Amino acid sequence: MERVYAPKRIEEKWCKYWVENKTFSAKSSNNKPFTVVIPPPNITGCLHMGHALNNTLQDVIIRFKKLQGYNTLWVPGIDHGGIATQNVVERLLKKKEGKTKHDLGRERFLQRMSEWRIETGDVILDQLKKLGCGLDWDRVAFTMDKSRSKAVKRAFIQLFNKGLIYKGKRLVNWCYRCGTALSDTEIEYEHERSNLWYLKYYLVNPKEYVVVATTRPETIFGDTALAVNPEDKRYTSLVGKSVKIPIIDKEIKVISDSIIDKSFGTGVVKITPAHDATDNEIAKRNKLEILEIIDTNGKMINVPSKYQELIVEEARKKVVEDLSVKDFLVKVDDHTHSVGKCYRCSTKIELLISEQWFLNVRDMSKKAVEAVNSEKIFFYPQSWKKPYILWLENLKDWCISRQIWWGHRIPVYYCVDENGNRTKCRPIASFDKPIECHDCKSKNFIQDEDVLDTWFSSALWPISVFNWGKEENNKELKYFYPTSVLVTGHEILYLWVARMVQFGIEFMKEIPYYNVFIHGIIRDKHGKKMSKSLGNVVDPLNVMDQYGTDALRFTLAKAAAPGRDMQISNTSFLASRNFMNKIWNASRFVIVNLEHIDKLDNAIQPIELSDKWIIAEFTNSTAKIKRAYEFYNIDNAAREIYDFFWTKYCNWYVELSKIRITSTNLNIKKQVLAILVYILKSMLQLMSPIIPFITSEIWQILNKNEKIIAESILFAISENFYSESSIKEMNTIQDIIIKIRTLRSELNIPSTMQIKVLFNTLDNNDKIEGTIIENKHYIKQLARVKSMQYLKNIAKLRNFVSIIAGNIEVFIPLEGFIGIEKEKIRLEKEIALTNQEVEKVTLKLSNKNFIKKAPKTEIEKTKIRLHEMKLKIERINKNLKSLI
């Protein structure tokens, strides 16, 4: 074994092993299942920190459950990624050949996309393998492969025939760069500094005008009314009158609607029903005309020829200019408001009227709310429950059609006549082209041009991965569904999580998962979101290269408190890398010492105090670690592992074990080795979910011909040797060691100098005295003490340095390495410090209410403390006097 842990070779070896030996493949059986489906990354994806975190956490859970003996299954897959993917290929096409998708046409463009997909391959899946993910690689699913397509069609047809899917002309979010409608969840809002323009709308009487404040002066041509609040006394007389739109002089009415906020702007609003959601509602309530002035290319239409065909931004400039020239502009204020942008290309979203497919989600939402309200689905952390419910309760129908090419084409067929024109017959939803029209028996059909929102297929993911679309009597689906836990970031709670619940209940009559574990988002060290444009991205692949995959995973696990965002920079991985090295070397110590031992007893026998102590600490820690894993507090599990292994196991137990390891008595050596091995192996198991590579390697060295760690079953921790009192006793010894070490350091006693030590107890406590005598070899070993003797008569003591650790007083003779004056100062300082404490505690105890109301144990504890401190001061004073 190398002296320094070198991860590369070991990681490659185990990656390959797990895949080739199908370590993580699962079949339905009689054993209890534990199922997780991966949030499928986009095919365009390249592993970033978010993926690394999300998948590490899933892997931790899967590996832990596997150790517990569950039949675990983690299903891998990728998403076709709709708009995002089409954009990537479109950009490539433009760059390489200077062509647009329209130059190629739908068929050829889609062919290009498929080619690109094969070329690019499943890069991200390979990266997940590299990360060590225990996915079942025989089950890789793609949201657009045959089985998943079947599922999408089946779902669509069911919903269509139920009357839940309908076509309607409505105001929708439109990205003119992507050329498609978007759902509300696909819009990202950003604050933008803009202006508020105050415009004059003249009454028919040309001397009077009202002032209207607007952020969108270019849409005046689409105005079909002005509106005021009915309770706004300033404008009562105005309601019902006509005003003229600036520039074009078109007459519109002033109406009243209670939604208008009196305090904003002038309290008068221009109503543009075709391009604003609120205005649209007002128009519906007041039966106003709806006039479209922006088309799907983001250009002006139905406006004076001067502005016709201009894109919105330019039109705004021109209109403002003209308004100003013609004296319609009263003033311009600065105004910051949030603007909706496309989540895939950041183009400003226009609202416009368009015919789209919608899914009525009212009933599904109710059931999805109920499932979480009743805690049938449990959220970790609970704080996400409320936003989830609120969102679902206010959900409008879902716009599911997209005007792009890459995706599941809507399986709706229209009957056409011999000229290819659509007839009035009812459209049919079906898997393939229908044989004949229900209404006119025609055999001519065309398919709907639109594709489905990517998230439609994603919403089916937990059932489609088990081939819900293909098979009717599906054993696997029955066995693995509902899945056990969904692990995800909160950014797709609405986009994805909620919709899976809706669809799961709709199609399976059963929730898709029992638990939802929502982790935070990774930020840089300044708390900023990581993004390429900010240049603050920490690449997980680099980290894996530089620090090792286990170090990456351990860092992520340690930072992953449920629901909390985490800040990460390159230095965050250092501590973890060092910890890996620690594990490696501690194991090396054990392994090297096992070399000439032919056989080790499996049964352990705690003999000494340190044995009993480490077993007690180990028992406590393992319980904590297991509980932490169980409730997705993976950060706590990682912390406990770190603390126990490094501090307790390495720094104390391994160090103390050296006394017996170097013993010439083979039995003594074997006895301590057995405990070292037992704890090491158990810890390796418990660590393996987070850091599978290093633990697999060490496990294999320790258990040459046995099962690999990933396939092992967690050792049962026996309570037989648990000794609570050993912890207290050991703590006493540790305290003495630490105090002597501190003294050595403070007084610059060279480490090579072995010192003589005497000790006494403050209250002549025989038991403690016995404990120390029994374990003085620990003190000798770790504090570099030559001899340690009990001192009966302290009265005669002269010129000793003294320290007090709990109830024990330790004396070290002054042997020229320290001046009396220096020691006096040290002791006086100690007295002053203790006195401060004494004051505080005395005050507490003199408080009558404390004595009256505090629990007895607490009072007792405080009294003992005070007593000890007083004793301490007494002794220090005495020692001070003995210094001559």
Add this chain to the structure above:
RNA sequence: AGGCAGUUAGCUCAGCUGGAAGAGCAUUUCUCUUACAAAGAAAAGGUCGCAGGUUCAAAUCCUGCACUGCCUACCA
């Protein structure tokens, strides 16, 4: 505008069923002691955001405020 988080050592964060402030990194000092210098031993560093309240006792519970971040919204 509303909702949800967060505010603890220079930095990143634990601790929050209320009873003597913790870790890692960085800093300082010693040490290559036969697993590990990516280490060991030790030191220094904190009115636990601010102001109230409950309590014998508050980093921990309650209220208000401030700042930061996120989510939602019909910001004309």
